[in-house]
Amino acid sequence: MAEVLVLVDHVDGDVRKSTLEALTAAARLGEPAAVFVGAGAQGAAEVLGRHGATTVYAVESPEVAEHLVAPTAEVLAQLVQEHSPAAVLLPSSNDGKEIAARLAIKTSSGLVTDAVDVAPADGGGVQTVQSVFAGSYTVTSVVAQGCPVVTLKPNSVPVEETGGGAATVQAVDAQVSDAAKAARITERKEKAASGRPSLTEAAIVVSGGRGTGGDFAPVEALADSLGAAVGASRAAVDAGWYPHSSQVGQTGVSVSPQLYVAAGISGAIQHRAGMQTSKTIVAVNKDPEAPIFELVDYGVVGDLFTVLPQATEEISRRKG
Amino acid sequence: MNIVVCVKYVPDAQGDRGFEADNTTDREAVDGLLSELDEYAVEEALKLVEAGEGEVTVLTMGPEDAVAAVKKSLQMGAHKGVVVTDEAIAGSDSVATSLVLAEAIKKIGEEAPVDLVLTGLASTDGVMSVVPAMLAERLGLPQVTFASELTVEGSTVRIRRDDETASETIESSLPAVVSVTDQINEPRYPSFKGIMAAKKKPVETWGLADLGVDASQVGLDAAWSRVVEVSARPPRTAGEVVTDEGDGGSKLAEFLASRKFV
Ligand SMILES: Cc1cc2nc3c(=O)[nH]c(=O)nc-3n(C[C@H](O)[C@H](O)[C@H](O)COP(=O)(O)OP(=O)(O)OC[C@H]3O[C@@H](n4cnc5c(N)ncnc54)[C@H](O)[C@@H]3O)c2cc1C
Numbered sequence: 001m002a003e004v005l006v007l008v009d010h011v012d013g014d015v016r017k018s019t020l021e022a023l024t025a026a027a028r029l030g031e032p033a034a035v036f037v038g039a040g041a042q043g044a045a046e047v048l049g050r051h052g053a054t055t056v057y058a059v060e061s062p063e064v065a066e067h068l069v070a071p072t073a074e075v076l077a078q079l080v081q082e083h084s085p086a087a088v089l090l091p092s093s094n095d096g097k098e099i100a101a102r103l104a105i106k107t108s109s110g111l112v113t114d115a116v117d118v119a120p121a122d123g124g125g126v127q128t129v130q131s132v133f134a135g136s137y138t139v140t141s142v143v144a145q146g147c148p149v150v151t152l153k154p155n156s157v158p159v160e161e162t163g164g165g166a167a168t169v170q171a172v173d174a175q176v177s178d179a180a181k182a183a184r185i186t187e188r189k190e191k192a193a194s195g196r197p198s199l200t201e202a203a204i205v206v207s208g209g210r211g212t213g214g215d216f217a218p219v220e221a222l223a224d225s226l227g228a229a230v231g232a233s234r235a236a237v238d239a240g241w242y243p244h245s246s247q248v249g250q251t252g253v254s255v256s257p258q259l260y261v262a263a264g265i266s267g268a269i270q271h272r273a274g275m276q277t278s279k280t281i282v283a284v285n286k287d288p289e290a291p292i293f294e295l296v297d298y299g300v301v302g303d304l305f306t307v308l309p310q311a312t313e314e315i316s317r318r319k320g
Numbered sequence: 321m322n323i324v325v326c327v328k329y330v331p332d333a334q335g336d337r338g339f340e341a342d343n344t345t346d347r348e349a350v351d352g353l354l355s356e357l358d359e360y361a362v363e364e365a366l367k368l369v370e371a372g373e374g375e376v377t378v379l380t381m382g383p384e385d386a387v388a389a390v391k392k393s394l395q396m397g398a399h400k401g402v403v404v405t406d407e408a409i410a411g412s413d414s415v416a417t418s419l420v421l422a423e424a425i426k427k428i429g430e431e432a433p434v435d436l437v438l439t440g441l442a443s444t445d446g447v448m449s450v451v452p453a454m455l456a457e458r459l460g461l462p463q464v465t466f467a468s469e470l471t472v473e474g475s476t477v478r479i480r481r482d483d484e485t486a487s488e489t490i491e492s493s494l495p496a497v498v499s500v501t502d503q504i505n506e507p508r509y510p511s512f513k514g515i516m517a518a519k520k521k522p523v524e525t526w527g528l529a530d531l532g533v534d535a536s537q538v539g540l541d542a543a544w545s546r547v548v549e550v551s552a553r554p555p556r557t558a559g560e561v562v563t564d565e566g567d568g569g570s571k572l573a574e575f576l577a578s579r580k581f582v
């Protein structure tokens with residue numbers, strides 16, 4: 001069975017959930033093999049193996065980390081050439097999509113981004129499912145050309161453990177061209193950690209909009225009672241109440257959690273584009289006519305400043 | 321400094337977007353316009369040349385109507401426009417789109433070298449955010465993307481990029497491909513003067529033959545990823561909406577508990 005390469009997304013060696021999802025998806029297409037760029041491959045071999053990877057191709061070049069996406073695309077292209085995998089899967093992050101884009105050109109392969117599902121296609125290649133036009137359509141595509149490159153939307157594929165032992169780490173000697181090093185990171189300021197889960201990976205997201213009037217305390221309290229990430233509408237971000245990195249929607253991040261709670265958010269099409277694929281949607285809004293109520297599984301018409309604290313208190317009470 | 325801005329003509333997101341019988345995007349039923357996110361790239365280009373010197377060329381690939389996206393950019397202040405249109409282009413995927421745009425940028429560069437290629441952060445229809453990286457790959461240029469701040473000093477371009485965990489400064493030499501986010505500026509509205517001036521600005525229309533691209537390399541038949549089925553998402557079954565009468569929060573908590581979120 002041909003290998004399926006999965007680019008590992010990790011933070012200082014800690015493998016992110018999106019990678020485990022990709023390994024699970026890869027097993028449907030062939031034999032999952034992880035590609036680990038940076039330091040820490042050995043430490044990650046166990047968790048990668050447990051989720052189906054038999055091999056970890058380890059590229060431990062500091063040059064790659066400093067130079068953004070171009071060198072990683074070169075490394076993957078080299079591996080595609082050497083191993084002729086059945087497909088390459090990457091996370092649908094900004095970097096993941098750009099690496100995928102360059103890889104598709106380098107290897108003359110078809111590309112699908114933001115897939116929510118993958119399967120082998122009849123007659124070869126990979127069949128993908130995407131949710132498009134702000135979630136109003138579901139599109140099934142086939143990538144048959146070259147080595148199909150697919151980026152997977154986080155939270156789309158349930159993670160499965162295969163019970164495999166630690167994957168075998170195989171060092172890869174990567175050649176990075178000078179051209180790939182042309183753009184480089186000259187400064188990096190880490191943001192203070194919020195202590196909450198990351199927005200794209202969280203199982204629950206609670207978002208606030210203009211209706212908060214700038215006071216996100218009730219939104220954050222509800223989020224914390226549920227172990228959720230906090231998101232924001234663009235109106236809240238533009239007002240300077242919450243950072244842009246928390247913006248959900250077309251020009252922010254796209255989330256697909258088990259539960260999405262929108263508080264004081266009207267439900268504009270651009271906001272919906274980033275949350276409509278959430279499994280369960282809940283809204284709290286003063287205005288019974290707000291378009292967000294068209295999407296909800298459960299809605300409360302009311303003032304978020306009374307509804308959210310009451311819900312938070314009740315949840316904390318139930319949790320004991 | 322000579323800047324090429326790539327602008328896409330897209331169906332209006334406020335309209336009822338859909339697909340044709342051959343599963344390609346229906347570009348007739350809904351009014352088209354300049355992808356809103358590309359206005360930020362046009363604005364940034366104008367600011368750069370206004371602060372120094374040079375020319376802004378806007379480039380689009382699409383149906384004949386796509387000239388509207390170029391016109392709007394010219395009204396904002398861009399100097400000239402190029403529309404690449406050809407029957408064979410319809411249904412192109414991202415790989416083919418980037419090929420045509422890259423060849424067009426090379427051709428624009430024959431007249432005067434291009435220092436900077438600017439793009440939006442994503443189109444508002446395909447929303448892939450891949451064309452800038454593909455252009456960099458095809459043109460062999462450095463890629464500096466998702467800029468929320470952009471400065472050019474001599475032949476160095478520097479941007480700020482923010483994400484959930486960090487704020488980064490990224491640098492490269494020119495020429496380069498840079499994509500900008502909607503955080504970077506506030507795009508101007510065309511002034512009356514701008515609208516009048518745009519009427520006299522040059523717009524060239526090129527076909528694939530002008531770029532030396534063979535029809536077999538683009539369009540639906542050449543697409544390396546192909547849509548085989550589209551279905552309208554079933555409208556979400558109307559959920560329950562209650563009005564808060566003093567117990568809205570408790571009811572909400574009860575719902576969440578019934579769905580095992582608590
Ligand atoms: C190119 C482009 C890209 C965009 N990208 C995005 C994006 O990525 N994400 C995004 O979110 N938007 C985006 N937008 C903006 C979008 O169109 C809306 O303007 C925005 O989503 C509105 O935010 P909001 O719902 O918080 O504010 P509003 O639309 O003003 O809604 C506020 C809501 O709060 C309710 N409310 C007020 N007070 C209370 C209270 N005390 N309790 C309960 N409810 C209350 C009101 O009834 C109202 O429904 C984009 C727009 C454009 C043009």
Ligand SMILES: Cc1cc2nc3c(=O)[nH]c(=O)nc-3n(C[C@H](O)[C@H](O)[C@H](O)COP(=O)(O)OP(=O)(O)OC[C@H]3O[C@@H](n4cnc5c(N)ncnc54)[C@H](O)[C@@H]3O)c2cc1C
Pocket residue numbers: 111112113132133141325326327328329345355357358361379380381382412413414415417421438439440441442443445446447448449450451452545
């Ligand atoms: C719903 C939908 C789903 C699609 N899925 C896929 C897919 O999975 N795989 C695939 O290969 N193709 C796909 N396509 C086709 C793809 O969107 C187009 O080929 C498109 O031209 C390139 O991708 P994008 O619009 O997402 O651009 P993005 O990469 O999001 O665009 C970024 C920037 O590139 C520039 N740009 C993009 N297109 C043009 C243009 N035509 N003219 C000038 N500048 C431009 C603009 O500055 C834009 O802001 C899809 C299209 C649609 C409508």
